[in-house]
Amino acid sequence: MLRYTLRRLLMLGLTLVVASLLVFALTTVLPGDVGRIMLGPFADEAAVAQVNRELGLDQPVVQRYLDWVGGVLRGDWGHSYTLETPVLPLALERLGRSLLLAGLALALLIPTALAAAVVAGRRAGGWLDRTGSITALVLSAMPEFVTGVLLIMVFGVMLGWLPVQALPPEGSGLPETLRHLLMPALSLALLLFAYLFRMARDGMITELRADYTRTAVLKGLPPGVVIRRHVLRNALLPTVTVIGAQVGWLVGGLVVVESLFRYPGIGGLIHGAALDKDIPLLAGCALLITLVYALANMLADLVYAALNPKVRRGMGGR
Numbered sequence: 001m002l003r004y005t006l007r008r009l010l011m012l013g014l015t016l017v018v019a020s021l022l023v024f025a026l027t028t029v030l031p032g033d034v035g036r037i038m039l040g041p042f043a044d045e046a047a048v049a050q051v052n053r054e055l056g057l058d059q060p061v062v063q064r065y066l067d068w069v070g071g072v073l074r075g076d077w078g079h080s081y082t083l084e085t086p087v088l089p090l091a092l093e094r095l096g097r098s099l100l101l102a103g104l105a106l107a108l109l110i111p112t113a114l115a116a117a118v119v120a121g122r123r124a125g126g127w128l129d130r131t132g133s134i135t136a137l138v139l140s141a142m143p144e145f146v147t148g149v150l151l152i153m154v155f156g157v158m159l160g161w162l163p164v165q166a167l168p169p170e171g172s173g174l175p176e177t178l179r180h181l182l183m184p185a186l187s188l189a190l191l192l193f194a195y196l197f198r199m200a201r202d203g204m205i206t207e208l209r210a211d212y213t214r215t216a217v218l219k220g221l222p223p224g225v226v227i228r229r230h231v232l233r234n235a236l237l238p239t240v241t242v243i244g245a246q247v248g249w250l251v252g253g254l255v256v257v258e259s260l261f262r263y264p265g266i267g268g269l270i271h272g273a274a275l276d277k278d279i280p281l282l283a284g285c286a287l288l289i290t291l292v293y294a295l296a297n298m299l300a301d302l303v304y305a306a307l308n309p310k311v312r313r314g315m316g317g318r
Contacts, residue, residue, distance in 0.1 A: 004305055008298045019290040020072070023283050024065050068283065078280030080273075087284040091266065095251070095288050098258075098265035101166070102250035104181050105188035110243065112189070113196040114236065120197075121204025121235070122227070132197060140194035148187040148260045155183060166263035184261040188254075192246055199242055203235035210234075237304060244300025248293025 059067070071078060077087040120129040139147075156164040168180040207213060208231055216226045254267035266285055273282035 005302060008301055012294050012298055015294050016287075016291065019294075020069060020287060021065070023286045023290070024068060026286075068280075072284075072287070077284045080281040081278045082273075082276045083278070083281070087280050091269065091281070091284045091288050094264060094266040094269045094285075095292070097263065098251050098254055098267060099292070100177075101181055101185055101254065101257075101263065101265060102188070102247065104178065104185040105192075105250060106243070106247070108185055109189040109192055109196060113193050114200050114239070117197050117200030118204055118227070118232070121201045121208065124205050124208075129201075132201070136194035136197045139190050142190070143256075144187050144191045145256045145260055147190045148184065148257060151183045151187055152260075164261070166258075166261035181263075184257045184263060187257060187260075188250060192250075196239060196242060196246075200236055200239050203238055204231065207231045207235040240304045241297075241300045244296045244298075245293075247296035248289065251289055251292050 068078070075088065077091070079085065080087055080090065083090065116132050120132040123129055151162075152164055155162045162183050163180050164183075166180050166184045168177045172180075213226060213231060216230050217223075221229075251266065254263075254265050255271050257263070258265045258268045266289065270282060270285045270289075272278075273285060
């Protein structure tokens with residue numbers, strides 16, 4: 001297990017190196033002149049050229065990449081051109097807010113989807129299974145902005161139970177913060193429910209039909225014991241990697257939800273940086289999201305390896 005963990009850490013490092021190359025390459029080819037964007041369309045060409053020189057944009061591409069990577073390793077991620085603030089503290093602040101929202105969404109999603117999948121899988125073809133499958137199909141066809149608008153109309157406007165704006169007032173405690181984040185988190189959970197439900201349900205049905213399950217039943221073990229000790233562990237293994245992948249998507253793909261609920265997360269920050277061609281801010285946010293995505297997938301792989309004896313035996317054989 002230790003060798004596997006070290007191998008995954010090495011892969012994480014290589015992933016970040018490749019990601020840094022791609023991020024820098026994409027930000028380099030963005031259309032528009034940074035100096036012109038900062039000074040306006042009517043600025044003098046000499047002034048625009050001077051700004052570009054001060055920002056180091058007249059240097060060769062390789063030199064600019066090495067300077068940027070060196071700054072990242074030293075903790076100096078540069079300054080935002082438009083917001084005139086250091087990139088790293090701003091990006092970390094917004095990332096923390098997005099992680100809080102994503103964490104609440106996962107806390108709502110995982111127990112609900114897995115419990116529904118277990119119930120549906122145990123009674124495949126029954127009315128509970130059909131109800132869950134139809135609900136998942138309907139939810140999968142509804143984008144997050146549709147569910148978000150419906151939640152706002154019902155719980156925010158008609159009933160008045162929840163605040164429409166996700167950002168809580170300054171100094172709010174944990175209960176009030178969670179109350180403000182509940183609707184955007186619920187809209188994200190509803191979007192991902194169908195995928196996680198279907199995967200876990202199919203896993204339950206497959207494992208319930210497996211030979212080892214029939215053997216356990218023939219031995220006289222109670223159905224609850226068979227489910228808990230034998231079926232669930234194997235049926236839910238594929239969902240571990242799925243959950244890890246969804247963490248990266250939740251953190252980086254929150255632009256619509258953040259805009260709808262006026263929540264200042266990292267998704268909106270990336271969107272604004274791309275529109276303003278704010279290269280240091282855009283590159284820093286993209287690299288942070290890549291790091292979160294890679295860490296989440298690595299953690300999911302480690303959990304999968306710890307739960308799956310076949311993977312552990314394979315690691316021992318290598």
